Structures are given as structure tokens and as C-alpha cells.
Amino acid sequence: xxxxxxxxxxxxxxxxxxxxxxxxxxxxxxxxxxxxxxxxxxxxxxxxxxxxxxxxxxxxxxxxxxxxxxxxxxxxxxxxxxxxxx
Numbered sequence: 001x002x003x004x005x006x007x008x009x010x011x012x013x014x015x016x017x018x019x020x021x022x023x024x025x026x027x028x029x030x031x032x033x034x035x036x037x038x039x040x041x042x043x044x045x046x047x048x049x050x051x052x053x054x055x056x057x058x059x060x061x062x063x064x065x066x067x068x069x070x071x072x073x074x075x076x077x078x079x080x081x082x083x084x085x086x
Contacts, residue, residue: 013084025068032064 036057043053051059 028064028067032060036060 039048039056039060040053042048043056048056
């Protein structure tokens with residue numbers, strides 16, 4: 001019974017960090033969508049230099065993907081572990 005209690009407490013403690021992490025990822029995706037929509041709107045009437053609208057959208061998708069990968073895989077820069085150990 002002790003191990004079940006410890007496991008449930010650890011799970012509930014870590015659930016908050018996972019929830020915050022998922023909210024961060026959702027906000028990043030929405031920001032990327034808004035950013036891409038702005039550049040699509042600007043590129044409809046004006047040329048965007050040598051890259052053009054497809055180049056800007058590719059750049060936005062690439063940077064948002066890198067942000068997602070680095071923040072999702074690295075467990076938020078180790079902040080949850082630092083909080084638990086101090």
C-alpha cells in the first residue's frame with residue numbers, strides 16, 4: 001500500500017508539469033499559425049524578396065518545430081527537477 005501511495009503522489013505532482021508543458025506546446029503552435037497567417041496576408045499583395053511566401057512559411061514551420069522539439073524533449077530545461085531537488 002505504501003508504494004501505491006508514493007506512486008500516486010508522484011504521478012499527481014508530475015501531472016502539473018506535464019499539463020503546463022502541453023499548454024506551452026499548444027500556445028507555440030497557435031503563435032506559429034498566427035505568425036504564418038500574417039506573412040501569408042502580407043505576401044498576397046507584396047513580394048517578400050528572394051524567399052517569397054513559401055520560404056517564409058517554411059522558415060516559420062522550421063523554427064516552430066525546433067522550438068517544440070527542444071522544449072518537449074528536454075523536459076522544460078530541467079525546471080521540474082530543479083524545483084523538486086531544492
